[in-house]
Amino acid sequence: MLLDAKIPTGPLVEKWDKHRFDLKLVNPANKRKFDIIVVGSGLAGASASASLAEMGYNVKTFCIQDSPRRAHSIAAQGGINAAKNYQNDGDSIFRLFYDTIKGGDFRAREANVYRLAQVSNNIIDQCVAQGVPFAREYGGGLANRSFGGAQVSRTFYARGQTGQQLLLGAYGALMRQVKLGKVTMLPRQEMLDLVVEDGVARGIVTRNLITGAIECHGAHAVVLATGGYGNAYFLSTNAMASNVTAAFRAYKRGAAMANPCFVQIHPTCIPVHGDYQSKLTLMSESLRNDGRVWVPIKPGDKRAPADIPEAERDYYLEKKYPSFGNLVPRDVASRNAKEQCDAGKGVGETGLAVYLDFADAIKRDSLATVQKKYGNLFHMYEKITDQNPTERPMMIYPAVHYTMGGLWVDYNLMSTIPGLFVLGEANFSDHGANRLGASALMQGLADGYFVIPATIGGYLAGMANRNIDPKGQTFLATRKEAEGRISRLLAGSGKGAGKRTVDDFHRQLGLLLWEHCGMARNEKGLQEALKTIPAIREEFWHSAIVPGTGESLNQSLERAGRVADFLEFAQVMVVDALQRKESCGCHLREESQTPENEALRDDSNYSHVAAWEYTGTDTLPTLHKEPLSFENVQPSQRSYK
Amino acid sequence: MSDTSKIINLTLKIWRQENGASAGAFKNYPSGPISTDMSFLEMLDVVNEALTRQGEEPVAFDHDCREGICGACGTVINGQAHGHQQGTTLCQLHMRNFKDGDTIVIEPFRSRAFPLIKDLIVDRSALDTLVAEGGYVSVNTGGAIEANTILVPQQTADQALDASECIGCGACVAACPNGSAMLFVSAKVSQLALLPQGKPERAKRALAMVRKMDELGFGNCGNERECEAACPKQISITNIARLNREFFKASLFSREK
Numbered sequence: 071m072l073l074d075a076k077i078p079t080g081p082l083v084e085k086w087d088k089h090r091f092d093l094k095l096v097n098p099a100n101k102r103k104f105d106i107i108v109v110g111s112g113l114a115g116a117s118a119s120a121s122l123a124e125m126g127y128n129v130k131t132f133c134i135q136d137s138p139r140r141a142h143s144i145a146a147q148g149g150i151n152a153a154k155n156y157q158n159d160g161d162s163i164f165r166l167f168y169d170t171i172k173g174g175d176f177r178a179r180e181a182n183v184y185r186l187a188q189v190s191n192n193i194i195d196q197c198v199a200q201g202v203p204f205a206r207e208y209g210g211g212l213a214n215r216s217f218g219g220a221q222v223s224r225t226f227y228a229r230g231q232t233g234q235q236l237l238l239g240a241y242g243a244l245m246r247q248v249k250l251g252k253v254t255m256l257p258r259q260e261m262l263d264l265v266v267e268d269g270v271a272r273g274i275v276t277r278n279l280i281t282g283a284i285e286c287h288g289a290h291a292v293v294l295a296t297g298g299y300g301n302a303y304f305l306s307t308n309a310m311a312s313n314v315t316a317a318f319r320a321y322k323r324g325a326a327m328a329n330p331c332f333v334q335i336h337p338t339c340i341p342v343h344g345d346y347q348s349k350l351t352l353m354s355e356s357l358r359n360d361g362r363v364w365v366p367i368k369p370g371d372k373r374a375p376a377d378i379p380e381a382e383r384d385y386y387l388e389k390k391y392p393s394f395g396n397l398v399p400r401d402v403a404s405r406n407a408k409e410q411c412d413a414g415k416g417v418g419e420t421g422l423a424v425y426l427d428f429a430d431a432i433k434r435d436s437l438a439t440v441q442k443k444y445g446n447l448f449h450m451y452e453k454i455t456d457q458n459p460t461e462r463p464m465m466i467y468p469a470v471h472y473t474m475g476g477l478w479v480d481y482n483l484m485s486t487i488p489g490l491f492v493l494g495e496a497n498f499s500d501h502g503a504n505r506l507g508a509s510a511l512m513q514g515l516a517d518g519y520f521v522i523p524a525t526i527g528g529y530l531a532g533m534a535n536r537n538i539d540p541k542g543q544t545f546l547a548t549r550k551e552a553e554g555r556i557s558r559l560l561a562g563s564g565k566g567a568g569k570r571t572v573d574d575f576h577r578q579l580g581l582l583l584w585e586h587c588g589m590a591r592n593e594k595g596l597q598e599a600l601k602t603i604p605a606i607r608e609e610f611w612h613s614a615i616v617p618g619t620g621e622s623l624n625q626s627l628e629r630a631g632r633v634a635d636f637l638e639f640a641q642v643m644v645v646d647a648l649q650r651k652e653s654c655g656c657h658l659r660e661e662s663q664t665p666e667n668e669a670l671r672d673d674s675n676y677s678h679v680a681a682w683e684y685t686g687t688d689t690l691p692t693l694h695k696e697p698l699s700f701e702n703v704q705p706s707q708r709s710y711k
Numbered sequence: 712m713s714d715t716s717k718i719i720n721l722t723l724k725i726w727r728q729e730n731g732a733s734a735g736a737f738k739n740y741p742s743g744p745i746s747t748d749m750s751f752l753e754m755l756d757v758v759n760e761a762l763t764r765q766g767e768e769p770v771a772f773d774h775d776c777r778e779g780i781c782g783a784c785g786t787v788i789n790g791q792a793h794g795h796q797q798g799t800t801l802c803q804l805h806m807r808n809f810k811d812g813d814t815i816v817i818e819p820f821r822s823r824a825f826p827l828i829k830d831l832i833v834d835r836s837a838l839d840t841l842v843a844e845g846g847y848v849s850v851n852t853g854g855a856i857e858a859n860t861i862l863v864p865q866q867t868a869d870q871a872l873d874a875s876e877c878i879g880c881g882a883c884v885a886a887c888p889n890g891s892a893m894l895f896v897s898a899k900v901s902q903l904a905l906l907p908q909g910k911p912e913r914a915k916r917a918l919a920m921v922r923k924m925d926e927l928g929f930g931n932c933g934n935e936r937e938c939e940a941a942c943p944k945q946i947s948i949t950n951i952a953r954l955n956r957e958f959f960k961a962s963l964f965s966r967e968k
């Protein structure tokens with residue numbers, strides 16, 4: 071497997087322009103001769119579908135939800151970054167690029183990240199033109215707020231529901247193309263496999279989630295925008311249906327999977343409170359703008375927060391990191407929360423929580439001002455916990471939130487399978503080992519609105535506009551395999567000795583990953599996980615109960631298929647984590663720490679992208695390395711002190 | 712997590728229906744012990760896990776984000792869409808709002824425009840069809856002007872966002888005695904009528920979306936205000952008043968057909 075990132079030559083600031091000029095174009099009249107499949111309708115998928123259709127391509131868009139508007143991008147709260155410098159506080163494209171690459175702990179490509187920063191401003195223009203109701207200043211101009219990992223205010227927002235508003239903008243653009251007949255929207259459809267013929271992506275096999283029909287769809291290019299794999303951990307902030315199946319199927323067909331161990335653990339989530347819980351709820355990182363994080367100084371202090379006097383509180387982030395304070399990047403905030411709880415200073419019933427306190431902000435700015443900024447988040451917190459965060463500090467704890475790893479793509483966002491493009495969270499490209507807040511929305515929309523419309527032409531122009539026959543041999547064979555897997559899931563149903571539900575297996579896998587492949591990892595734990603995963607998988611195929619049939623709507627069967635893939639995929643995550651013997655970005659490798667117990671990166675051995683090639687279910691994947699070179703920034707040990 | 716956490720037992724009366732063509736009926740299930748800290752959907756998860764272990768098919772229901780924002784969930788609880796708590800999606804309704812021994816009736820959203828698919832799942836794609844009719848600003852990617860050349864008074868942006876908070880769950884339709892989608896349509900029309908970006912297509916949008924609504928089998932507004940009461944995002948019916956104004960203005964004074 072050859073990893074050619076196809077990064078354009080020339081100075082960083084000119085690469086994207088130069089590349090767009092060098093790419094071949096598809097003549098406007100010829101665009102209608104090309105069919106493109108887009109899987110997923112979140113920010114990346116919806117924006118790509120709309121933009122490609124506007125250009126004249128025939129687009130078929132698939133999503134698993136009942137409507138494209140429900141994709142999990144909708145739940146993003148805090149905001150979207152752009153280098154507009156509206157605040158006149160020293161921001162620039164280069165600073166956004168620098169902050170993002172530094173925030174990612176120097177494990178992303180310079181060229182990709184610079185392009186992201188460049189198009190960030192176009193994204194804001196585009197969204198405003200669509201009528202996205204961003205927050206405004208009294209004078210009518212756009213408002214900004216600050217976010218973790220940056221010392222400028224560059225985040226655009228719409229209360230605590232920026233993702234929803236941006237997605238509704240992209241969804242509107244998508245539905246406009248549906249009305250114009252350029253996009254065929256296929257909701258409640260799940261991609262079960264990728265069809266690869268002569269080494270090239272030619273289409274997908276899907277299951278109609280209402281009728282159970284397995285169908286083949288052909289196209290000249292396939293675009294995956296299927297999100298991240300955070301649900302491998304069972305408990306995460308992802309939506310219930312978020313899964314790795316589409317990406318993992320592509321991996322099994324030959325697409326390299328890059329940096330799968332890079333998983334972001336978000337510092338501000340509502341703590342776990344019962345074993346019936348099926349997901350965790352995020353509280354936007356923007357809360358750290360005004361909330362102060364603290365724990366009692368004395369371990370085991372069980373007093374109510376109001377009874378703990380100021381002198382007996384440890385505002386550990388402000389103390390340890392005076393220049394960034396509560397706004398340190400997510401990984402640093404998460405790791406420190408874990409460290410405090412491990413030292414017995416955690417609060418709440420489980421001791422697995424820290425306080426996020428708004429009392430000072432309310433005193434300083436008034437309750438009304440704080441409510442205006444965070445009202446809907448406070449409301450959400452109170453509904454879930456039955457506690458009012460303006461009266462009693464919030465309790466928060468880290469939870470799995472975002473996956474920086476994903477399918478390997480080159481500068482054109484094409485995977486190692488020609489014709490298969492991967493956008494948004496599903497690819498690995500822009501966030502390195504850690505994503506900064508308000509950068510996911512930026513990347514999803516950058517990929518969909520501005521990158522893929524330019525780069526897909528370069529691929530399509532090079533190919534003859536051949537007929538693709540979804541009734542052909544390869545399609546039928548791939549479809550048969552998908553059908554076989556579904557029969558196996560149903561046939562195995564609860565035959566084994568200890569019958570268990572699919573969720574039961576999922577929870578077991580999740581706990582194992584959280585324990586051994588979470589915020590802190592070590593060789594011994596990872597080896598143990600690597601040994602345990604195949605055993606869980608084996609038992610799953612014998613003992614998981616999957617009621618119902620394949621010929622109708624069957625949510626148990628849908629879940630079983632996704633969990634089956636997580637059980638294979640988890641192995642790739644662990645193998646990747648084992649290989650990366652350095653601490654980096656979101657995770658601490660316990661063997662690699664500074665004397666002050668801060669994460670210690672190892673640039674001489676690990677300044678690379680680890681791309682894994684599938685070799686079989688029972689064999690370990692093969693590692694390919696894409697070396698990272700830094701010509702415009704000097705990788706430094708990150709310091710937020 | 713709360714200090715008042717308790718265990719309660721309930722009787723659930725749940726609508727079961729194999730598909731749109733078959734007949735449906737209520738079936739009773741004991742909930743088993745339920746923590747009052749659970750959300751309504753977590754309670755259904757627990758019931759479904761038990762059913763699965765007994766070899767019975769679990770109850771099908773739509774859900775996804777479980778944070779009250781995706782709009783996927785929604786059933787009728789004791790006669791009210793999303794349950795009795797105001798401004799709450801089903802996934803954010805917690806069991807602390809029920810009492811030990813309660814019987815809870817759970818049935819799908821019922822409306823002519825929402826055909827039933829299975830158990831508690833209905834087809835709400837008519838709402839997407841409505842948006843396709845004009846719930847957007849017609850601007851292609853790449854053609855946008857610099858964002859700050861469009862100034863929007865803060866109050867207007869706030870009002871537009873109030874309307875745009877609609878999550879498209881369809882509770883307004885389910886709650887309406889006429890099965891009208893006026894609140895849904897008016898939220899989109901209002902957002903774009905308030906903002907300068909939406910002005911050029913204002914008349915066309917109002918006419919097209921209202922016509923499509925009639926065509927898709929949604930009823931008309933009878934000012935019952937049930938929609939507003941059921942809306943988990945508390946979208947105000949002043950939006951319906953605005954839609955009516957937009958529609959009349961467009962019908963009488965615009966050249967749009």
